[in-house]
Amino acid sequence: MDLLSECRGYINEAIGIAPKIEPFHKAQGNKLPYFISDSYNIYHFCFLERNFVLLIPKDLLAYTPAEFSNHVEIVRKGLAIDVILLLPELTGYNRKRLIGYKVPFIVPRKQIYLPDLMIDLREHFKNEREERKGYLSPSAQVVFLYCILHKRNPLFPRDLVGGLTYSRMTLNRAFDELVYFELAGKAFPGRDKLLQFSGDWKELWQKALPFLRSPVKKRVFVVGNILNKDKFLLSGLSALSQQSMISDEKVMTYALEKNSFEELCGDYRLEVIPAAEGAVAKIEIWNYSPNLLSKSKNVDPFSLYLSLKDNQDERIHGELEAMMEGIAW
16 A cells, blocks of 8 residues: 555544545646755645645655754745645654654654644654664665675665665665664765775674574475475575585475465465474575575575574584685675
């Protein structure tokens, strides 16, 4: 569902009246500074018999709440009509700042703040530090590992759009997390975010380890007829055995993201069973796609290490360390 549809549905559900949202007339847009029309998608917004201009920032993280407030005032004065910001997400800290500036805004499923209409409906906002807790999010972990694997430094979010399937907004948030955990620094040449790692990659890997988690959410055994197994990436001991003296298990292990696993079950009518006996494969269900980080038949070595580092077998630990020592940092 797109952001406009989410907005209509949320307001209708919360208040019982759906707003009317239409494209903004280009002729009216000519009354605004170029940087406003370049930075926002602009719409007419009619609600409770009042007309507004709806601004949706093209890059949510490009501006501070103070700058949003300034832009809203420029549009309000230029068009002589009240303005509302529509945002896909908002931290608790920035929410308080926007309210402090009395900037009307809507965050679908979170809050409707329209002070001129005496509306302030809110749900739970998480503190930014509480959201991040002690680990990188899956997307930030992927960005970090991708940069190590491809020696990408420095880089802009746009540099990763082709290699990863994440949106620019997700990449911006991943950049913020890497800075938050002091794994990288950030600069703003122009309006773009530049991420800069310092130190060598091996040192960064060691520094990041406390904030990295195993990508494996769950391991299951399956029965059924899996065709084209060679298009799935080997993981677990099956992958480690390819590059060490460790013996593979009787059942091959593959890594799949949750959605890919569900598609596989539907395509091949696979069934999950409680033990290895009779299984055609062991599937590791990952919290990110293993294919984002590997183009070979095995998962990438960093994710493999993270997936097995808590195994109690000393032989596995030894082979993992040997594998990491063999990496060309």
